[in-house]
Amino acid sequence: MGNCLKGSTADDISLLRGSDSTRDSSSSDQLGPPPPYQESLPVYYPSPNVSRPVTQLTEEEQVKIAKRIGLIQHLPTGTYDGCKKNRECVICMIEFMINDPVRYLPCMHTYHVECIDDWLMRSFTCPSCMEPVDAALLTSYETN
Amino acid sequence: MATKKKPSSDQGSSSSALDSSRWEVSCFWERRLQKELMSLMKEPPPGVTVDAEGAGQNLTQWIIQMDGAQGTLYEGEQFQLQFKFSPKYPFDSPEVTFIGPNIPVHPHVYSNGHICLSILTEDWSPALSVQSVCLSIVSMLSSCKEKKRPPDNSFYVKTCNKNPKKTKWWYHDDSV
Numbered sequence: 001m002g003n004c005l006k007g008s009t010a011d012d013i014s015l016l017r018g019s020d021s022t023r024d025s026s027s028s029d030q031l032g033p034p035p036p037y038q039e040s041l042p043v044y045y046p047s048p049n050v051s052r053p054v055t056q057l058t059e060e061e062q063v064k065i066a067k068r069i070g071l072i073q074h075l076p077t078g079t080y081d082g083c084k085k086n087r088e089c090v091i092c093m094i095e096f097m098i099n100d101p102v103r104y105l106p107c108m109h110t111y112h113v114e115c116i117d118d119w120l121m122r123s124f125t126c127p128s129c130m131e132p133v134d135a136a137l138l139t140s141y142e143t144n
Numbered sequence: 145m146a147t148k149k150k151p152s153s154d155q156g157s158s159s160s161a162l163d164s165s166r167w168e169v170s171c172f173w174e175r176r177l178q179k180e181l182m183s184l185m186k187e188p189p190p191g192v193t194v195d196a197e198g199a200g201q202n203l204t205q206w207i208i209q210m211d212g213a214q215g216t217l218y219e220g221e222q223f224q225l226q227f228k229f230s231p232k233y234p235f236d237s238p239e240v241t242f243i244g245p246n247i248p249v250h251p252h253v254y255s256n257g258h259i260c261l262s263i264l265t266e267d268w269s270p271a272l273s274v275q276s277v278c279l280s281i282v283s284m285l286s287s288c289k290e291k292k293r294p295p296d297n298s299f300y301v302k303t304c305n306k307n308p309k310k311t312k313w314w315y316h317d318d319s320v
Contacts, residue, residue, distance in 0.1 A: 090271040091234060093179045119235055119270055122231060127271035 047124040067123075071134060072120050077103045077113055090128060091115035106136035146319050177203045204229050208278060212248075216286040222224045223282065224255075227274060237268035239309050240277060244277045245261055249291040252284060256301045259284075259307040260294065262315040 034062075041053040046061035057065065080086075080096040088095050089102075089112045096102065101113040109128045117143075124133045178246035181203070184194045199206040206227040212218025224244035231234050242248060242257035252260040263280055265274060294300065304311055 060231075093176050093273075122235060123269075125269070128271040130267075130269060 018079045031062065068121060068124065071124070071137065072117055073106060075103055075133070077101060080110075086110040089115050091119060105131075105133055106139070151192070151257060159298055171231075173229065173231050174203055178228060181206075183214060185277055189279055189282070191282065192199055194274075196275075206274065207243075209276070210282065213286045217288050217291055218248060219286050221248070222247060225278070227277075231291065234270035234272075237264050237272075237309065238274070239307055240264055240276065240281075241308055248285055249293060250285060250288050251290075251292055253306075254294055254297050254300055258300070258304065258311065260313050260315065262313070265309060265311075265313055266315075 010020065043051050043053055043057065044057060044061070044062060044065050045051050046057060053059070078101075080098055080100040080102050081139050082098050086096065086102075086109075087111075091111055094112075096110075098113075102110050103113045103116050104110050105116070105126045108127050109124050109126050111127075119127055125131065126136075128131060156197060181194065181196065181199050183197050184192070188194065193209040195207040195209070206226040206229075208227065210223045210225055214220040214221070223242055223246055226239075226241050227245045228239040230239075240261075242253060242259065247253060247255055247257050253258075259281065261284060262293060263269075263277065263282065300311075
C-alpha cells in the first residue's frame with residue numbers, strides 16, 4: 001500500500017495521526033495492526049486508482065488532499081474497548097485487541113485507525129456499507 | 145512507486161507461506177492473504193476450490209476452480225479463475241480473470257477471460273475478499289439467461305491490455 005501516512009519528507013502527515021501518536025514500534029506486537037507498506041516518497045491518491053508521489057501533485061490536488069486529511073481528522077477515534085459488536089477490522093481481517101487505536105465512521109463502522117486512514121485517503125467511503133463519508137459527516141452535523 | 149517490492153521475492157525458501165511462524169515477518173497484505181487462504185480452505189463456498197498448494201507457494205497468484213452452479217446454464221462446467229494480488233491489496237483490487245481451456249460464454253466475460261464486473265475495479269472495497277469476489281462471479285454466471293459473448297468481444301480482445309484493470313470499463317447492465 002502507498003505509505004501515505006508516514007514519511008520524513010512530509011511533515012503535514014502527522015496531522016493524520018492526531019497529536020498523540022497512535023502507535024509506536026514498541027507497542028506494535030506481532031498480531032497487532034500491521035505496519036504500512038514502506039515507500040521512499042509518500043504517495044497520494046488524488047482520485048481513486050490514481051496514485052502520484054507527493055512531488056508530482058498539482059496545486060488543485062494538493063488542496064483536495066489537504067481537505068481530505070482535515071476531514072479524516074474530524075472523524076472520532078478511540079481505543080477498542082472489547083465491544084462484541086465489532087470484533088474484527090475487516091480491512092486487515094485481524095481481531096481487535098483491547099486498546100487498539102480505532103476510528104469510528106459516521107455509519108458506526110469501526111476500523112483500525114491505520115487501516116481506515118489508508119483507505120480514506122484513496123476513497124472517502126465506508127468499506128463495509130459504501131456510504132460516502134463526507135455526506136454522512138454533513139448529516140451528522142445537521143442532526144446534532 | 146520507487147520501492148515497489150516484487151512480491152515473489154518475499155517468499156521464504158525454507159518455510160511455506162502457510163507456516164504461521166512466517167506471520168512474524170510478513171507484512172500487511174501477506175497476513176491478510178494468508179488469513180483469506182486459510183478460511184477459503186476451511187470453509188469454501190459451494191463449488192469453489194482454491195489451489196492451496198500453489199497459493200501457499202506464491203501468495204500473489206491464486207488459481208481457483210469454480211463449478212457452474214446446479215440448475216443454471218453452466219451446470220456441469222468447470223472454470224478456472226486466476227487472482228493476482230499487488231502489495232497494495234486489499235486497498236487495490238485483485239486482478240481476476242478466467243484462464244484455462246473453458247472460459248464461460250457469458251455477456252460479461254470476454255473470450256480472453258476478462259470479466260466486466262464493477263467490484264473488480266471502481267466498486268472495489270477492502271471489505272471485499274477473494275470469497276466475496278468468487279460469490280459475485282458465481283452469481284453473475286447463475287443469473288445468465290443466454291450464453292453469448294459480449295457484443296464487442298472480438299474488438300476488445302484484439303485491442304485490450306493484458307491486465308483487465310487497465311481497461312476503462314463501462315458498467316451498464318445489472319441484469320446478468
